[in-house]
Amino acid sequence: MSSINYSEKIPNNVNLVNDRTLQRALEHWQPHFLQWWQHLGPRDFQSADVYLRTAISVDAQGWAHYGTVKMPDYRWGIFLADPVAERKIGFGDQMGQPAWQQVPGEYRSTLRRLIVTQGDTEPASVEQQRLLGHTCPSLYDLRNLFQVNVEEGRHLWAMVYLLHAYFGRDGREEAEELLARHSGDADKPRILTTFNEPVSDWLSFYCFTYFTDRDGKYQLKSLAESAFDPLSRTCRFMLTEEAHHMFVGETGLARVVKRTLEVMKEIGAEDPARVRAAGAVDLTTLQKYINFWCSSSLDLFGSEISSNSAANFANGLKGRPDETQYQDHVLRESSFSLETPEGPQTVPMLNALNEVMRESYLKDCEIGLKRWNRQIERAGFAFRLTLPSTRFRRTIGAWAGLPVDPKGNLVSKELYEKNLPGWIPSESDRAFVHSLMKKVVEPGKMAAWIAPPDRGINNLPVEYEYVKLH
Numbered sequence: 001m002s003s004i005n006y007s008e009k010i011p012n013n014v015n016l017v018n019d020r021t022l023q024r025a026l027e028h029w030q031p032h033f034l035q036w037w038q039h040l041g042p043r044d045f046q047s048a049d050v051y052l053r054t055a056i057s058v059d060a061q062g063w064a065h066y067g068t069v070k071m072p073d074y075r076w077g078i079f080l081a082d083p084v085a086e087r088k089i090g091f092g093d094q095m096g097q098p099a100w101q102q103v104p105g106e107y108r109s110t111l112r113r114l115i116v117t118q119g120d121t122e123p124a125s126v127e128q129q130r131l132l133g134h135t136c137p138s139l140y141d142l143r144n145l146f147q148v149n150v151e152e153g154r155h156l157w158a159m160v161y162l163l164h165a166y167f168g169r170d171g172r173e174e175a176e177e178l179l180a181r182h183s184g185d186a187d188k189p190r191i192l193t194t195f196n197e198p199v200s201d202w203l204s205f206y207c208f209t210y211f212t213d214r215d216g217k218y219q220l221k222s223l224a225e226s227a228f229d230p231l232s233r234t235c236r237f238m239l240t241e242e243a244h245h246m247f248v249g250e251t252g253l254a255r256v257v258k259r260t261l262e263v264m265k266e267i268g269a270e271d272p273a274r275v276r277a278a279g280a281v282d283l284t285t286l287q288k289y290i291n292f293w294c295s296s297s298l299d300l301f302g303s304e305i306s307s308n309s310a311a312n313f314a315n316g317l318k319g320r321p322d323e324t325q326y327q328d329h330v331l332r333e334s335s336f337s338l339e340t341p342e343g344p345q346t347v348p349m350l351n352a353l354n355e356v357m358r359e360s361y362l363k364d365c366e367i368g369l370k371r372w373n374r375q376i377e378r379a380g381f382a383f384r385l386t387l388p389s390t391r392f393r394r395t396i397g398a399w400a401g402l403p404v405d406p407k408g409n410l411v412s413k414e415l416y417e418k419n420l421p422g423w424i425p426s427e428s429d430r431a432f433v434h435s436l437m438k439k440v441v442e443p444g445k446m447a448a449w450i451a452p453p454d455r456g457i458n459n460l461p462v463e464y465e466y467v468k469l470h
């Protein structure tokens with residue numbers, strides 16, 4: 001197990017002290033990162049004392065330390081999972097050959113692009129969520145928001161380390177650009193559309209952490225398979241932290257459902273208007289938020305048919321999530337049958353890997369829906385939450401821009417436009433959800449639209465003062 005050196009400016013387990021040039025370059029980037037954090041990180045809570053976990057090792061048993069810290073003092077560091085001795089490439093045309101410790105020249109720009117694209121999402125999500133603290137439903141939730149935020153900050157560090165350590169001057173320039181692009185910025189937006197969508201209420205935040213952080217999980221899993229070993233090790237450790245982000249989403253939405261069901265029982269009705277009047281999120285509105293964030297996240301996997309994904313796989317740059325679960329790791333002989341607007345099409349499997357990934361992602365998304373639907377069923381109501389079809393509201397790929405309903409049927413343009421406000425949140429739905437968002441900061445108290453969590457953080461009670469405001 002490699003331990004982390006906390007006496008250094010930048011905690012790390014990559015022996016930074018032995019590489020003075022790299023250390024100096026990262027120490028030069030550090031104040032830029034902190035400026036960005038002050039400027040675009042959580043607004044107005046920089047002096048609050050927050051109960052946070054900090055990575056202190058990559059040991060599966062005890063990698064995190066819990067304690068109270070002001071966010072700007074958080075120890076963002078560089079941690080790679082321990083190396084696997086004599087690791088071999090696990091897929092693609094070079095399968096079985098030794099994994100790379102350096103970037104092969106011919107894949108340099110592609111690998112850099114993959115790292116930059118992943119890296120860009122990390123600070124983007126912090127920017128998207130920066131105003132949420134003002135309307136937190138509880139101190140417990142406020143703490144979870146900040147935990148996610150500081151860890152996305154650390155994920156940026158993880159990618160910046162790779163850029164600095166392996167991509168020379170280009171890499172350093174890209175690291176600066178990661179702080180120059182901003183979510184929603186008209187001139188310099190973030191790279192991917194979903195990361196420019198505002199996350200201005202907590203229902204969106206829970207959907208984002210459920211659907212969009214889960215896309216992150218799948219991207220990290222596929223990069224964890226990479227032949228470029230430092231990337232693989234970096235992503236493996238990031239996945240450890242990522243699990244909590246999805247926990248926040250899944251339990252957040254489960255608590256919304258729970259509270260809504262309590263209200264529905266109290267008033268003895270499913271009628272959305274009456275549920276709203278009683279101060280809860282009606283299930284129809286929740287379904288619209290799910291449709292919005294799920295469809296937006298589905299685009300992140302890219303086109304159904306992609307020569308880039310084929311090349312990235314064949315060259316060993318990016319595998320499938322959990323590559324070992326498959327039999328065939330080369331895929332030169334297999335094909336995939338795809339539904340396109342022109343009818344079924346058979347394409348080489350290598351070209352359909354985005355779709356393979358999207359399918360396994362959706363299976364993972366189903367788990368939460370099953371759980372929430374069981375809650376609804378047990379409460380005696382007929383409503384069922386569903387995931388939208390992969391064809392709905394796509395802006396990338398074979399179904400991009402086509403009028404498709406959430407079930408996946410092609411409909412007329414008129415019908416689509418007429419019904420869209422019933423499928424995704426309308427202005428008035430958003431206004432209603434925003435009207436529920438009132439800050440609750442008394443320890444143990446919850447906003448009326450969400451049930452308390454089953455338990456607190458790190459065995460502390462729910463009533464613990466997770467954030468001390470001054």
Ligand SMILES: [Fe+2]
Pocket residue numbers: 122151152155216242
């Ligand atoms: Fe992340």
Ligand SMILES: [Fe+2]
Pocket residue numbers: 152213216242245
């Ligand atoms: Fe995340």
